Amino acid sequence: MRKTEPTIAGRQLDRGSVIGPLVASGVHVDDCWSDWGPPDGQRPLLHGLTLTDLRLTRVALSGAVLRDVRVEGLSCDKTSMFFFANQFERVTLRGRVGTVILNPKHVSPEYERAYVDAIRAAEADVEWTLDITEAVGKVEVRGYAADRIRRDPETQVVVRRENLLDGRWRTFDWEGTAFRVGLDLMVRAGWPDTVLTVDATRRNHRTQLSVLRRLRDEGIADQR
Incomplete structure (x- = not known):
């Protein structure tokens, strides 16, 4: 080599x-x-x-x-x-x-x-x-x-299509993050799941982490 x-x-x-x-x-x-x-x-x-x-x-x-x-x-x-x-x-x-x-x-x-x-x-x-x-x-x-x-399960979470069917996620306060865009793409394209990732280079990375924790707490994202 x-x-x-x-x-x-x-x-x-x-x-x-x-x-x-x-x-x-x-x-x-x-x-x-x-x-x-x-x-x-x-x-x-x-x-x-x-x-x-x-x-x-x-x-x-x-x-x-x-x-x-x-x-x-x-x-x-x-x-x-x-x-x-x-x-x-x-x-x-x-x-x-x-x-x-x-x-x-x-x-x-x-x-x-x-x-x-x-x-x-x-x-x-x-x-x-x-x-x-x-x-x-x-x-x-x-x-x-x-x-x-x-x-990394803390900063990169899996969301599955079946957990979006009740539409609760559409009412969330996404606090200026772009995660809703990723879920919209997933729903429109018919993917069975997607991965949402925190961009640690952005100033709002702590807010991104908080939103992902909420998605886990709400049962929308996988726990690990």
Whole structure:
């Protein structure tokens, strides 16, 4: 396994390509994207990666398989913080990660349903998909199976769809937090569950913690 400090720019991640194993630090990836296609064996594979202080600008990573990947320290611009239709198998995010939004739906309507189905099947075959226990920042997990995600139960809680059916949550005082937005997305999209996470980098992080405690006390979020 080699150690390197690369700068990668202006590249397409082709279908059938494999990246890894690799240990890298201080990497800047700019103006890179993944080729689109169906969720088959030709999806790009990123495996055995250990990346420290990764910076992404103008990056669109979608439809890839990430296996045994560890990222400690992540910075994304507004283009790069969205990750669509990626399959996660033992992927760890640690340290400051800025804003990261993870969604199993592909941005192309042609592949949208197929990717969700493929990712759901893959989730059932692994012990865990994501570990965000030590991630610091705004981590939004939209539609991935909550029971396959390793998390800090104090700052990252699971809310299940069945606990929202009585509508009580709509009357809550959310105290300026954005958690209601996450629950609205969950209800509209039909996800069975979602993970709400405290962003410890925000000034209102103590208020966020208080709101999550109330959700647990009300039986809306899981107790642990």
